Amino acid sequence: MIKRKNLKQNIFNRIMVNGNKRISEKIFFKTLKTIQKTESKKDFESILKFSLINSAPLIYVKNIKRRRKRTIEFPFLLNSKLKVSYAIKFLVSNSLKKKTGPFFKSLNSELINSSKKTGMSYKQKIDLHKDGFSKRKFSNFRWF
Numbered sequence: 001m002i003k004r005k006n007l008k009q010n011i012f013n014r015i016m017v018n019g020n021k022r023i024s025e026k027i028f029f030k031t032l033k034t035i036q037k038t039e040s041k042k043d044f045e046s047i048l049k050f051s052l053i054n055s056a057p058l059i060y061v062k063n064i065k066r067r068r069k070r071t072i073e074f075p076f077l078l079n080s081k082l083k084v085s086y087a088i089k090f091l092v093s094n095s096l097k098k099k100t101g102p103f104f105k106s107l108n109s110e111l112i113n114s115s116k117k118t119g120m121s122y123k124q125k126i127d128l129h130k131d132g133f134s135k136r137k138f139s140n141f142r143w144f
Contacts, residue, residue, distance in 0.1 A: 007052075010085060014092045015107075030104040035111065051114040055121035056087035059132035075132035090121035 008028075015024035035044045057078060064074045078086065091110055097120070098106040113119030 007084065010088055011092075014088050015103075027104050027107070031108045031111065034104065034108045038108075039112065047111060047115045051091065051111045051119070051121075052084060052087045054117050055090050055114045055119070055125050056083040057090075057125045057128050058083070059129055060086065061128065061132050061135060073131075073135050075135050087121070087125075090124050091119075094120040094124065 011028055012021055012024045015027055017023065032044045032048075035047055039047060059075050060078055060082070061073045061075050063071050065071050091114060092107070095103065095107040095110040098110070100106050100109075110119050110121060114121045
């Protein structure tokens with residue numbers, strides 16, 4: 001699994017816009033403060049951990065080129081680092097899609113909802129798993 005320091009850096013790098021890491025740090029810490037204020041029973045570390053676990057996919061679908069420019073979608077298993085990076089990617093991209101007020105509020109709501117298994121990133125993970133299991137006929141020589 002990824003260490004705590006590396007996890008923060010990965011989140012900062014995903015949020016970063018135009019190379020301003022300082023702004024991404026402010027946004028992330030602002031979301032953690034709002035989580036801490038709203039969710040009084042749980043601390044922000046457990047909410048962040050559960051949201052990353054719930055939105056981390058086990059399978060990812062990759063496009064592979066075959067002969068005559070024919071591409072097939074091929075499912076493969078992810079290692080732990082890729083699981084966490086895809087989870088962060090899903091969380092940030094789905095909170096960018098919301099457009100409800102400032103970014104830290106949408107990231108806050110996405111973190112809380114995905115920790116409760118109701119967020120868009122959790123649904124995206126479930127759709128990805130369904131797609132991967134439907135494409136398993138192409139993976140006759142792999143892990144299926």
